[in-house]
Amino acid sequence: MIKILRYTEYLYLAVAVISLYKIGELWSIDRNQAYIFIFFAVVSVAMFLFRRNYRKRFENRRDQEKP
Numbered sequence: 001m002i003k004i005l006r007y008t009e010y011l012y013l014a015v016a017v018i019s020l021y022k023i024g025e026l027w028s029i030d031r032n033q034a035y036i037f038i039f040f041a042v043v044s045v046a047m048f049l050f051r052r053n054y055r056k057r058f059e060n061r062r063d064q065e066k067p
Contacts, residue, residue, distance in 0.1 A: 005051065005054075005055045005058075006055065008051060009048055009051045009052050009055065010048075012044045012045070012047045012048040012051065013044070013045075013048050015040065015041075015044040016040075016041045016044035016045050016048070019037045019038070019040040019041035019044060020037075020041055022034070022037045023037045023038055023041065
């Protein structure tokens with residue numbers, strides 16, 4: 001289960017990287033669409049940090065319960 005959580009963390013980072021690429025691509029063409037991708041990038045990075053913190057807390061709790 002922990003491995004799945006680790007992979008989903010990096011999926012959020014992948015979405016952030018793709019969003020940053022699209023921002024660079026769209027900035028001079030359509031700023032409104034670029035702003036949407038800025039939102040996606042920020043939310044993706046925030047979700048990465050949240051999920052990482054949650055996973056580490058879960059691992060620490062699991063390790064403390066083992067005798």
